[in-house]
Amino acid sequence: MTNRNHRKFEEVCRILEKNGNDPARLIPVLQQVQEVYRYLPEEIMSFVATSLNISPAKVFGVATFFSHFTLKPKGKYIIRVCDGTACHVKTSTGILDALYKKLSLSEKINTTPDMLFTIETVSCLGACGLAPAVVINERVYGQMTPEKTSEVLDGIIKTEEKQKEAVNA
């Protein structure tokens, strides 16, 4: 446990080195840092600004411009509901509403308190042939319905509970 912070920080240092502390590499650096922390902590962004010799306001500006970056920690499972045109005309909003309801979340509060799930929308995953599509972490689920999505979530919740029991035992 104690080592995790250090490993992460060392990883950040490595990332900066690998990118030659080049300010033009800000976006790849932030992407890689986000892979380490799963979000962009403020103090790490300050550190990135220092190392790339750019102003923290610029780092903040870039980090808040691109939707891929997140300044808040996200859940273990990131559910991305595609709301591209193809999915939209095939009623992706119904899936989204059902998900919000099931997890008691909303557009504003989109991560469950237990940090298990985060719900996001994404404008087109390019899986239009499978519309409506939902992606949970890396896995794409095509031709979804609110019911099917709910089943998938139940499956995840069950697995997580089992794991927890196993740890406790």
Place this chain on the structure above:
Amino acid sequence: MKTANTLTIDGLKITIEGEKNLLEVIRKAHIDIPTFCYHSELSIYGACRLCMVDVSGRGVVPSCSTPPEAGMEIQTSTGQIRSLRKMIIELLLANHEQSCTTCQKNTSCKLQELANRFGVTKVRFKKAAAARPLDNSSPSITRDPNKCILCGDCVRMCREEQSVGAIDFAFRGSNVTVAPSFGKGLSEVECVNCGQCARVCPTGALTPKSDVAETWKALEDKSKYVIVQIAPAVRVAIGEHFGLEPGTIATGQAVAALKRLGFKKVFDTSFTADLTIMEEGTEFLKRLEKKEKLPIFTSCCPGWVKFAEQYYPELNDNLSSCRSPQQMFGSLAKELLPEKYGIKKEDLVIVSVMPCTAKKYEAAQEKFAVNGIKDIDIVLTTQEFARMIEEAGLQFNSLTPESFDLPFGFKTGAGIIFGNSGGVSEAVLRFVNEKVCGKKNTGNYDFLQVRGLEGIKETSISTPAGTLKLAVASGLKNARTLVESMKRKEVHYDIVEIMACPGGCIGGAGQPVYYKPEVKEKRAKGLYDNDKMLELHSSQDNPYIKELYKDNFGEAGSRKAHRFLHTHYASCKRTHSGEISILKGNSVNKLEVTVCFGTSCFLKGSQSILKGLVDHIKLSGLEDKVEVKATFCFEKCNSGPNARIGRKLLEKCTIGLAVETLMDEIKILKECASV
């Protein structure tokens, strides 16, 4: 016949004379193209879309980013274009906090002006954005995001002209806002308080912080004795607010107005500017003699001083230790005047009228207070002063001119030209020329090489002690360029004058709002004319300065003079970000270790120190007993890399020293625990 280099604007033939864009050519044709985001000194941004014109064959294009070409036929005000402009203004107004009557920028707001000009009488759209909180954290600048039209002038000013980048765009689309990093307040980031952002802000989104109410309160408090000092640059700009030409010397009216407002005494900051020259000149000669801490950098500009403390902590020793004229005045007045006027020190209130927003920050600094009593109580900008005059109903232009009070109201021309970039240098030259070369400054006392509005100027004079080289920079980007080339040893100077605002104090952010570039030039000329009008031109000739030394300080640079007129500098952290946790340390009784990861320490190798420490901690199995964090700046950059281990602050830290200290501290911790 069509000549090679002409184009047609609204039927008029205009010659292209090297203009980079259509907008400049159109302005030359005396057509006022509306724009929010075009500033000749800043990069082309092209976002406000007001400067759109019709170029035949091409349609509606933005004139700011279209290069002029011979033969172009341009129409600047077709029905189509007018309705586009009107729509843009209407859209902006829909998303703008419409509290015009109570806004600081009322009547000088560009949005208001253009809405009026294009006859936008109704906003048909819904107000869209929810109110955003005001940023009042800075002593110098108030930021009101609800009035921001996102033209980006401030962002580009801060980044391009000042090379600070304290504010930038954040978020996207309709959520875009201009903000300091991580949504912090301006006072928590690297803002140097120069206020140039506010100077170019077309609306009331960035304004000099107002201290008018506090001033009225002091003036109305019968138990207080309120006096005022007024900076040189104010007198050549205040008149603009009342319709006078820029550069009009309105000293007499300004003094009269201040008296009418209820100030008991009105003094001139130019007096302490003279005093500054005595101290700084002497300091320079001493350094020159000892060949140390050269070049000397001027320190009268608080924007520049904070900039240096943040980005060039290694220059702390090179900065002149002299306080700025404002602070010299405060210290002097608070020391001498209570006795003179038979009042208690705490009842003396000193107000400054300055062209500057950073002066507010300067006056608020802890180091400029004695036993909790501030040397300067309130700083007003020229704008605020004008507002007070208006509030009091004084007809500025008709006031009978009055004179400053003595003794701090008497100055030489050297103290006056302080308001221009190059002015301090010229005043120093007049001092050095006499002291070193023994030349009395009669007849020709002008040093024209350091005059003018260029960003970087230089000159040299030959003295018996050798040639002295002098550089002058205004605008912090120019300052950075200059310092960097000095650091690379490409250039060498003995004296460097730096002013944060382009053109010096006359271009300060507290001055009346202006949109035309020639205004600064006229103000500068006003100050040089004022110098000519005065009887004396060298600080060392000021009889009241001589008297001050005789009665109080002995000689320039004396111990007592140092106590009252000099100060010290410390490196200053750029950002107030939290710490990065490296090792948590689970035990209750753990040793805290913090390694500085501020820029300066980072460059000096704090990363390897951290790595060495952590490796050692792991190797010795101490992970539970030590908490390790990386932090941003102990404000001791000169002695970096810095680390704090337990109670010990390690300067110029090495891995060996860090590990050794760590083991010592662990041992002590163990001993304590066993007791």
Place this chain on the structure above:
Amino acid sequence: MPETLSLKEIGLGYSRLKNGIKARVVVCAGTGCVANGSLEVFDALKKSLEQNGLDVVLELKKEENGTLLSKSGCQGFCQMGPLVTIFPQGVLYTKVKPADAEEIVTATIKANKLVERLVYSNPSTGERTAILSEIPFYKKQHRYVLKSCGVIDPEDINEYIADNGYSSAENAAFNMSPEVICRDISASGLRGRGGAGFLTGRKWDMARIQKSAKKYIVCNGDEGDPGAFMDRSVMEGNPHSVIEGMIIAGLATGADEGIVYVRTEYPLAVKRMRKAVADAFALNILGSNIFASDKSFNISVMEGAGAFVCGEETALLASVQGERGMPAPKPPFPAQSGLWEKPTVINNVETLATVPLILRHGTAEYRKMGTEKTPGTKTFALTGHVANTGLIEVPFGTTLRHLLNEVAGGVTGEDGSVSLEAFKAVQIGGPSGACLTRDHLDLPLDFDSLKSIGAMVGSGGLVVMNTCTCMVAISRFFMQFTQNESCGKCVPCREGTKQMLNLLDDILEGRADDTTLPLLEELAVAVQRGSLCGLGKSAPNPVLSTLKYFRQEYTAHIKEHRCPSGSCKAFIQYSIDPALCKGCMLCAKKCPSGAITGELKKPHKINTAACTKCGICVASCKFKAIKGAA
């Protein structure tokens, strides 16, 4: 030093290795099929082949006998995935499950028999077609750029080379001057596939004539139009064709550095492009002295970070430089001053993938496809209410009718029926595009004819909508999208799209009045005219085109508070048909707002004041007793 084998040797070598191969099984591993479990199918096939004692070859490294089992990029027929194709027969199996693997191996591969239940059946006619090239979806297309996609193994550079890959680039490096390349591409009439259809050859020429020691080629793979995935498919299915196009662009302009900018939402495309670049470097197809010539070309791959506006050239360049992706005014054009202020050519993926083909087959051959002013083919992502969704390619000038009837297999109605009757409109070109209606069914699809009616090819998304779609709601959907994706720089786009969205919401939620439509139109024109970049300029297109063709739907919403397609929540009134209601109480139990009351076995009632119009009751009723009407 990389081994410098000539392309010919590599190609011959690969063919030699392939000699012994008796059968080939290609599993589609495009994003769509992977989502449907094609990787599991692949594993199952591998296992079955092995268990049946067949030699399985996964990678052609040495000469082997057996069955070559490989993964391909997207084959386009995503909806029918996972897709498995078996050669030499050319049989396509659709919707294959891992459990089907054993039968495929024993029946088709070993005994040359069809597995009937996996054969494609036409949803409207019920006709069954086993051979891939005979299936109408494929037969009615003209796959040119996509020809190799879905056949070759995208991760095997040798197979690309064996298919004549990189021969155009090699030829260009040795035998063609920059002027000649630009001339040929200009002569081919190739137009940029990213949006406005600028002539590629002219764009290259503009960069070519710039005097600069450094120039860049940027491949724009930031395909962000919702409903479009052509570029993704090309990058996933045939990444080397993109690289070859970039090398040729470099040779044509004098650029020696290329950047492939891929949307971060396309992890597989990123992975395949990266691998392809690395493989090309290893064979000295990229790097210094490529093909042992005196020319150099390097490529790096950069992932976008999630901003639609970065599809715009100048915004893309800003983000490559580590800045916020905000567009800059043009001029200067990137070809004059782009990345790091150096001349930069930015081409779309599909454009670049077309380039090697043009040089290989000659411009005359290329011009045989498509129309006079828009030669060649165009890929489209066909989605929405059609029987066959997927990725298709047809010559420019093909009519919408052909696409819908022949390729797409018809329009699906709300009840699942397939016919052209259900067709209402098709949105072409995504949020920057416009809608085409019944009136345009016979319009030839190309840049100019689309432009003449205020539409655009855009990147090529075709979203088909049936009669149950509310056009006002659709234009609001696009407005919401552009509003979300506006970078926020210029006033017309930032403020204008927001206010347009407000006005559309007023219309959809019953707050609009007589002033709403005129104001919406006035604003739309201002946004179109005043915005800085293409995103803003084209943002009002969906609104303007639906206003043009479906104005009556707008007025119905405004004046009658009615949604003609019956889909707008604000105007729906739910009611229970007492004749059909059995009083099962299920709807009352499910209603989240307690708006339904009634006793057991007696007809229920909806209290319209309390109803939030969520529609849950309609879905829960087994007797279809609850109806919504607008």
